[in-house]
Amino acid sequence: MAQLKLIKPNTKIPFIKHHKPFTFAILALAILGVLISFVITPNWGTSFRGGTAITMSFLAPVSPEEVRTLFEQDPRFESISVQRIGKEEENRYIVRTRTTTTLNCAQLAAVQNALPGQIQKLTSQTVSIPGWPTCNPDIEDGIRGDFFITLALSEEAAAGGTAAPVEIATLETSLRAAGLDAHVAYDETTKRYLVKPVGLQAVVIEMLNTTFGQRFNENKGLDEIVTVGADVGDKFRNDAILSVFLALGMMLLYIAIRFDTRYAPAAVISFTATALISFGILVVFQMEITLETVAAILSVVGYSTNDTIVNFDRIRENLASSDKDTTLAQVVNRSINECLSRTIITSLTTMMAIAPMAILATGATRDFAIIMCIGVVWASINSIFISCPLLLYLDEWFKRYQSRAEARKTIEHDLTTGQ
């Protein structure tokens, strides 16, 4: 019965003979992938960098400049970037900012300074603020949550009664005038005011609503808002990097045990090259690096592992059955050719699973599918042009090391026996 074949049996493409330009080009690309991130700043996503990402859609056309101006003129939002996402008629934008709270340390101090004056304007009373939250800009972005304050009236006014020194509504109005939108409650036992600042989300919705009016639906317009504290961002990034390296190390160990010490570094360099090239592509095309894209790179590494192991397995098998005259290079080349059909079909079917997603999906899903598509192709190429040639180099290096060690032994032996 006729078999359909992509690659004819007994194909003998001399991969090893012509590997050099490919191997060096790929390794150079991988190194470039790292170096490029020093030249072009990677687009670290909010989850790695800290800050807030706000995704919004408008009902009618709004220009990116309009959005940018709106956020830039508000001092609460620092280092703004505005980006359109999706099709133009969707009127969807993503705004990224370093701000994580409506109340950073500097603003908190400004409110504290302005508050007594504002209260005096309303009640003509002199107030001092004995209790105010501390905020250290080195360790926190600002206040994210409710806090207590205490107020004290000048002596003669305080003697008047047991009620709150300042009415709740007065304090709310004064706070607003001092630059802080908040609800206030009073706790009589401890004589403290509980200040509940209005959150970032409410602030954003109100800003968009007042500026864009009919063009913005206040109930549906805000698609997504992500806030990450800067310290957590660092932790996420370190965790991601640490886990990738740890995984590579463990795989190295397994391959060294299951195969041979020569195979392990070759395989791991190949996985690393795949990961670095994927990373380089993210940087060059300024795709946002998120926890999701890290997952995509990890899948690519997983896929790359699979490809390389399959080739190595065949090499090991062929090595066992080959006669003494065959060189390792010949065995490797034969093995690559024997596996070629499988390598191509597997890449093809995996692409079939991902490519529709890269075409149909939008936003994060799309970036993610694109990375996987590119990675799958690279992984296959790397398994042929990186893992296998490196195996040969390492083999040579081992042999030279061994023969040198043996030569040294002979000399030592000669010396000790006095010949």
Next chain:
Amino acid sequence: MSRSWWLKSAFLIFMVVGSLVVLTPTLIEMVLYPESSEDAVSEDGARVPPLPEWYEAIPGWLKAPTLSLGLDLQGGLMLRYSVDIDSAINDKMSANAASIRGRLIEMTQRSIEYRLDRAQHQVTFTFDKAEDATKLNTDFLYDYPMLAIVGSSGNTVTLGLKAGFLRESEASSVQQAVEIIRERIDGLGVAQPSVRVESGRNIVVELPGLSRTRVAAAERLISTTAVLTFKLVADRSESLSLFTTLSQRSPEQHGILIASGTLRADDRIDPDTGRIIMTGRDILRAFVLEHENEIPAGRQIVYERIGLQERKQEVAEGIDVTALPASWRLRLVRTDLPTLTGENVETAYPASNPDTNMPYVSLKLDRSGGDTFYELTKQHVGDQLAILMDDTLVSDPVIRSEIPGGNVSIEMGRGNRHDTLLEVNNLVVSLRSGALPAPIRQEYKTLVGPSLGMDAIESGVKSLIIGFALIFLFFSIYYKASGIIASMALMLNVLFVLAGMASIGAVLTLPGIAGIILTVGMANDANIIVYERIREELRAGETVRKAVIIGYEKALWTVLDANITTAIAAVVLLNFGSGPVKGFAVTLLLGLISTVYTAFYVTRTVFELRVRVNSEQMSI
């Protein structure tokens, strides 16, 4: 061989049926409640529309958890908090230090100074005389179980935390905070809330399908430092006269109704989306703020939500009360009397009256609280107590008689047993969780709108279907009959992975889908490796029977090595990765296991069967 064939088939059938059973709740969820899960729960916790009867009849232990979609797919709110144990411990230390200083001054009659080192969690006492310093010894510290002497020299003694205390209190504070947050969000009515500890001090809260309008309320509920107070409800005639005055200030413009002696407002609902635009409480609040100068001294206006039972009496027969927007009204309370706060409550628990079987809240006040409460109740028998969370009236039980000893029973009085029980539990939760064990700081917040999530699901499902169709087509052309077997194996793989995720209660996220795609790649690869091997053996002139046996044997270790290496990476990621990366690792691990199973048990058995039927030819 025939016996092992039967065993393998039986196991396969068991696996497939089992997977389908496990996925049934998920399928029901997807078909019946395709929209945001929040809409699918009514106020009393029932599902809208109701679940089918046959499904309700299945005992609960047989039902697997639903494979829920992650926030990135269905929208909702994710919050990440870190529990600030250091500051909680420093608070405790400074309280302990002050108490130690007081007792030592009493003993020595000489002045003692202390300094708190907040970074090290240590406190150093400086005494006038070295002999006084010896008074601060291990025996003295018996009453302060968290402290131990870490150093002393001459007239100074340094106290630090007992070994293991930090770790223990970290674990218990985080766990307690998780419990409290869980209790608090249970009241939100979100279908599948999740609260979990992540890496030591971090707590992650996920509220899938939470509508945007309720995000602020949810955040406040979780991190609230609400002040709980006990006051007295003002005289009925007095509040009536005040509310009559207020009702002449045209509250109708605000959308406020004047009814049964007070002012009330319903939640304002967007007719298109059914979401709350402004709560009745906020409507009333805005109005009251404008007329604050009309509130007499020593009085405070608070807000009360009108209970279901009361509303049933108000509206005509046949109207579903639960479908109406929530309604709020004003109440007047007295602030000119001694006040008790939540800090005076030692314990609170739900109890039940043996005669009437009606639930009530039983609570124990501390000494000073008990004394104040005794005085208050003695002078105000017949009045209503006002239990307030900030400026919201939670409960207003009538004081029947004076209450000594600080043992307080709060009866809810109105309504049927079920509603009362709910109210009782809510109050107990508020009383107990008035304060978190340690402050929590929000570190991460993600709010995904359902529209963005729906886009992701739709395009994801569509592209998966197209991808599968392409693979199926390719396989059946390239490998013919064997290709169809491989395609079936692929379907089985995805089925097993999804069922595996459902049964361990995992959540399907975007990285999870990446894991599934990688599984598809790996599963295809296993079959491709085997098929190419069999082809090679056939070309080498082996019989069909031998080619199949050799093909599977030779491919076994190749596939195992590839899968184990990848599994090692997955296990590492599972232990060290954060959030989404973990989701990826879980799916991948499940996928690797099912890949090896389908390739070497399922398709192999099918091939062996094919050889038995026709050992002359094989379409591959």
